[in-house]
Amino acid sequence: MHSTLRRLLLTTAAVTLLATPQALAQQPFKAAFTATPEQPALGQSVALAATSTGGTNAAPITHTWDLDGDGEFDDAGGTTAKTRFDTGGAHVVRVRASQPWDGAIRTSVAEKTFVLNAPTPTPTATPETTPTATPETTPTPAPPANAPPVARFDRDCTRHGQMTLCGLGNAYQGTPKTISAAPSSDPDGQIVAYEWDLDGDGTFEQSTQATPTVTHTFAPKPRRTIAPIVREWTVSVRVTDDRGAQATQGFKITVKEPKCEQEVKLGAFTATGSCLRDFGDHHRSSEPVSLNGVAIEPQGGQWVSLSKDRIASKRAIVSMNAGGTFATIVNGEFAWTPSGGKLNGFKPDPDAKVNGLRVTGVSGTPALSGSQLRAKVFVALPAQFGGATSGSPVTLGGVAKAAGADDAFSFTVPSAALGPIGLDTLVVSYDGINLWEVNARVKLPAPASVDIEGGVGIRSNGTFAYGQAEAKWTNGGLALGGPVPVFLERIKFRIEVDPPESECVPMVGVKPVPWFDFLGPRPANLPKTVDFGHPTFAMCGEVAFTAGPSVGGSAAARVTAGLGWATYADRPWVLRTFGDLELVEVKVAEVDFAVHGDGYIRATGKFRWGVDGIASISGGLSLEMLKTKFNATARVDACIELVDWCAGARAIISSRGIAACLEIDLGFGDWTPGVGYYWGKGFPRGYFDGCDIGDYRVAISRPKAAAAQFTGEARSVDLGAGLPGTSLLIQGAGAPPKVTITGPGGKAISATPGAPKTLGDGFVLIEDARTNSTQVLIAKPAAGRWTITPQLGSAAITEVLAADGLAKPEVSVQVQRPGVLTYTVKPAAGQKVTIVERGGEAGGVVGVATGEHGVLRWMPAEGAGGKRQLVALVEQDGVLREELDLGAYQAPKAKRPGKVKGLKVGRGGARWKRLPGAAAYTVSATLPGGRTVVKHVARPRLAVRGAQRVSVQAVSPSGITGPRTTARRP
Secondary structure (H helix, E strand, O other): OOHHHHOOOOOOOOEEEOOOHHHHHHOOOEOOEEEEOOOOOOOOEEEEEEOOEOOOOOOOOEEEEEOOOOOOOOOEEOOEEEEEOOOOEEEEEEEEEEEEEOOEEEEEEEEEEEEEOOOOOOOOOOOOOOOOOOOOOOOOOOOOOOOOOEOOOOOOEEEEOOEEEEOOOEEEOOOEEEEEOOOOEOOOOOEEEEEEEOOOOOOOOEEOOOOOEEEEEOOOEOOOOOOOOEOEEEEEEEEEEOOOOEEEEEEEEEEEOOOEEEEEEEOOEEEEEEEEEEOOOOEEEOOOEEEOOEEEEEOOOOOEEEOOOOEEEEEEEEEEEEOOEEEEEEEEEEEEEEEOOEEEOOOOOOOOEEOOEEEEEEEEEEEEEOOEEEEEEEEEOOHHHOOOEOOOOEEEOOOOOOOOOOOOEEEEEEEEEEOOEEEEEEEEEEOOOOEEEEEEEEEOOOOOOOEEEEEEEEEOOOOEEEEEEEEEOOOOOEEOOOOOOEEEEEEEEEEEEOOOOOOOOOOOOEEEOOOOHHHOOOOOOOOOEEEOOOOOEEEEEEEEEEEEEEEOOEEEEEEEEEEEEEEOOOOOOEEEEEEEEEEOOEEEEEEEEEEEOOOOEEEEEEEEEEEOOOEEEEEEEEEEEEOOEEEEEEEEEEEEHHHOEEEEEEEEEEOOEEEEEEOOOOOOOOOOEEEEEEOOOOOOOOOEEEEOEOOOEEEEOHHHHHHHHHHOOOEEEEEOOOOOEEEEEEEEOOOOOOEEEEOOOOOEEEOOOOOOEEEEOOEEEEEEOOOOEEEEEEEOOOOEEEEEEEOOOOOOEEEEEEEEEOOOOOEEEEEEEOOEEEEEEOOOOOEEEEEEEEOOOOEEEEEEEOOOEEEEEOOOOOOOOEEEEEEEEEEEOOEEEEEEEEEEEEEOOOOOOOOOOOOEEEOOEEEOOOOOOOOEEEEEEEOHHHOEEEEEEOOOEEEOOOOOEEEEEEEOOOOOEOOOEEEEOO
């Protein structure tokens, strides 16, 4: 049977507790017992015998006895029992009958009360004395002995059908309970005092004089060990009659938790919950509570305490509606003080968040607006934005609902920064699901320095999701500045934070330097690995831009491709593209194009260029742009399509034109004459131009050639000694001349009859009907006079041009230390030597060699420290003809800007000393109430009122940031 019902004190009338009352009505069941003797004396044995009725043979009755009146049937079992009473007063004896019936156990209880008088004291013997004769008198009878009082409780019983339930033994924590001992009596007088032991410690600590009732608010006793708190003990009353006799009686009380309420008024506030327990002067709940729309969830076995003067909890989660979801404001201890419709002491936790955005402070005091509590707080964007906060507070509270177009949960941030990207006038809106969306003016970093419209996404856990923007420019595009002209025509991107390797950011960390087969043999001094860095941000998307010097009225390079713009903490930013590149008239496919923040541009890709029906060049390309010039080298196949002849070649592409330096296996050795083309000028009369061929000079003028027609004289050309080769261009009248060329030693060169080209030992001869010319390449010609004799039937010779072959240039360097080298150059007329450095992620011009010997001093290009290749770019008469590998040196890592000095914070803002070499400054200012302002400024000052703490970092022209300097307002 349930323990609560077991403790109920029932009247002497039999009470049957059964789950099926209909069955009880059909089969009466009643507990009863007899006592012998019925009026026992003190110390006399009493025999008890159960006489319960209603049992059957199939379902016998069992009996248990309560012999000490404590309400527990644990003193004896069976149909008989014995007991005795050693003290006077009232003694209660009970029997409980139990019987299985209809699938349940029915019980019935009977009780008897025995009242015993205290023993009469034995008179004290009086010593015998000699009797003195006295007159006889009538004796006075002795007064009767005082009968002790009987202590009894009003059991507060009510009848429910066949059940009688008594509430004496139950009390609710925090609710006053009145206990009555009015049934107590005195057989020969009256009771004059009632004393109470309410805490069960055996001491009657409270007296109500002659009043038989006491009112007391019970609370459980605190635990002394790890055991549960005590909720049961014995409450006793001691009564005293008018002659001093006393009697006591007790019962076991159970202190239950307070009764539950669903709604409680706390002054102007209202708390609702599934169970708000009344503790008299306050309510408590260990279940979630709503306080005018504020959700309070007790944690870790704690509760929330609610009163009109104080609302508090040792540990709870407090959340408020924030645009369709609930924002966690407190996770731990809090204490608020209601005052009218305001809630004083409302303070968010340091890590409080509104849908993932950190709460930095509260504006004013939260107050009721209608039936809902509203709180205005400042929130900060993620750390990636510099911690900038909302310009005006965000209002929390109200009934949760998804944000829509008309009631979007939003706020504004005056300015922020996303790495090197500036953001102004940010409008931040929550989509009601899991994403903050930000619309802003996006300020692209240097060298772009331009504002465009863009957007940013922040997940509801506070992490950066994406950033995006798109813009188009006309009239030549947007100039990015820098030493190499770069103009943006269109850009569309999304921003990634701490991006992993991808097509957008192809290299992260230390990786092998890539080299492609189409670029030919790998240079011996090219570093094997390079530190590509770990980007902090990346803009990935699409871009269209032009770059490089103007050639024929157009930019040298035009790119329409995928975009990867990465920024780093220790080196210049890098703008990468991957797609197609148009390099003047050359189409480059599968290009990897990189623009570095310090102006260095590199690209690799596959290309094919040519003039239909005349010549074509195809292969792989490696491009470098340096200031107003660019050059590219490539491993290609060069084809003169007119005569269906191809040869392996090393292509040289520059701001002047393109030349394929032929590698002809005809005894030419290391002499590589070029098939050349100048941008915008069309294909030259001669195929062979550039590379190891000098400028053409007139060897036989038109007048001399015309005179020879009448005299029959042979045409002759004088060639110098030691030439690696020569090129002769013989112009004809109406057709390519058919000639025999004879050297000083008698060697003769002539065309194969009927063939447009002739390949011989150490020579190539091509008859070009397109230009009415015959072109001849001769390797290592003998010094002296060479004659050119027309064959029978040949077209008349109108002019002969000759170009001497150029010897291989010779350049060497010795690096003294990073930034200083010495050089030696073999002089040659019309030659210019420019020395450059190249690394996996950095490069630039070292200087121009102005003599046979000299010293060059330069500032190593900004980038990762490590091995860098030194290369000599050799130009001949203004045209690039050769790249020479000069070795390598160990370059230092990029130098960060220094620490800003002289920072002072005043009432109107902050000032600091200008840092030499800094292009801009990133400033973060903390304002009262938890606001933070982040700005990019070009000058060493920031105007902002009320700044309490300011941090400044210098930014280099290439986007590298320096250490942070912080100061507080005095």
